[in-house]
Amino acid sequence: MPKTSETRYIVIAPTSSITPDQITRFIHTMAVDIQIKETCFGVIIQGQPEVVAKVLAEVRKLDPNRLFSKVRGFPIGDARRCRAEHGSRPGFTQLEKEWKDLPMFEAGLECAENKGKVCEVPKRKKLPVSELKKICDEVCQQ
Amino acid sequence: MKVFIVPPNSLILFDLVERFGHKPLSIMGALSEKVTSKEIESPPLNVTVDDVKKGLKYAGIEVPSGIRGRLAIYGPLIDEAEAAIFMEDAPYMFGCVGCARTNEMVKLLVRKRKIPLLELDYPANDEEAKAVVQKVKAFLEGLK
Numbered sequence: 001m002p003k004t005s006e007t008r009y010i011v012i013a014p015t016s017s018i019t020p021d022q023i024t025r026f027i028h029t030m031a032v033d034i035q036i037k038e039t040c041f042g043v044i045i046q047g048q049p050e051v052v053a054k055v056l057a058e059v060r061k062l063d064p065n066r067l068f069s070k071v072r073g074f075p076i077g078d079a080r081r082c083r084a085e086h087g088s089r090p091g092f093t094q095l096e097k098e099w100k101d102l103p104m105f106e107a108g109l110e111c112a113e114n115k116g117k118v119c120e121v122p123k124r125k126k127l128p129v130s131e132l133k134k135i136c137d138e139v140c141q142q
Numbered sequence: 143m144k145v146f147i148v149p150p151n152s153l154i155l156f157d158l159v160e161r162f163g164h165k166p167l168s169i170m171g172a173l174s175e176k177v178t179s180k181e182i183e184s185p186p187l188n189v190t191v192d193d194v195k196k197g198l199k200y201a202g203i204e205v206p207s208g209i210r211g212r213l214a215i216y217g218p219l220i221d222e223a224e225a226a227i228f229m230e231d232a233p234y235m236f237g238c239v240g241c242a243r244t245n246e247m248v249k250l251l252v253r254k255r256k257i258p259l260l261e262l263d264y265p266a267n268d269e270e271a272k273a274v275v276q277k278v279k280a281f282l283e284g285l286k
Contacts, residue, residue: 003174003175005178068153068154068157069157069160070152070153070156070157070168070170071156071168071170071171071174072170072174073174073176073177074174074177078177080177091151094149094151094152094153094239095153097233098153098154101154101271104265104267104270105271105275108265108272108273108274108275108276109161109275111272111275111276112272112275112276121273123263
């Protein structure tokens with residue numbers, strides 16, 4: 001059975017000058033049948049999948065490399081997740097961390113767009129046990 | 143093509159896969175059907191009998207129920223996947239996606255399917271992120 005409704009996050013990178021309010025107003029001007037909720041990190045939109053895809057494509061044009069999106073499992077205002085209803089937000093810590101990291105990926109997208117040369121970054125190594133022991137000894141002596 | 147992502151609820155990977163023209167397979171999509179389904183009395187706190195059966199397809203009966211329950215969601219997505227991207231050492235691999243044994247099983251199931259696979263480390267700075275995005279772009283463009 002085709003899905004009748006889709007909910008999506010649109011997350012604004014911290015480096016963007018666009019505000020959630022601007023996105024909300026922009027979507028309102030499109031005059032489409034869609035539900036919008038402003039949040040601190042962007043907006044949540046909900047509607048028929050085709051309408052959501054159309055809106056998302058237009059919103060992305062506002063700031064392509066600083067607006068990110070993913071599907072959300074729960075509908076807008078669901079009592080099991082809505083803070084107004086004392087719902088829990090187990091995924092919020094992840095969303096917060098990814099939001100903080102978005103400028104890094106913005107730099108990556110710009111580089112990919114400009115076909116910039118990317119040097120192979122050496123793989124990070126784990127701290128050897130001997131090194132950890134040395135640090136522990138140093139700290140214990142202080 | 144349908145691309146399975148690990149962490150399966152990552153905003154960044156979901157966006158990159160979609161941006162470069164493919165369909166990401168994520169747990170948010172799979173769960174949205176579950177949490178809005180009328181069949182479950184108190185979604186998502188309960189599982190149905192069918193979920194248990196689905197989980198048994200991917201892990202034995204001796205495997206802890208938490209892993210089986212997670213695999214009941216991840217398993218069908220892995221079956222459906224035509225390619226996969228793993229981002230290792232993501233700093234937010236805790237909470238609902240933080241079951242280390244499930245994550246090991248997921249990686250094993252993906253590798254057993256022998257589909258195109260890209261393995262990356264979560265970047266810590268701009269230079270690493272540039273390399274990650276370039277690799278993801280090259281991988282996804284190569285799938286077409």
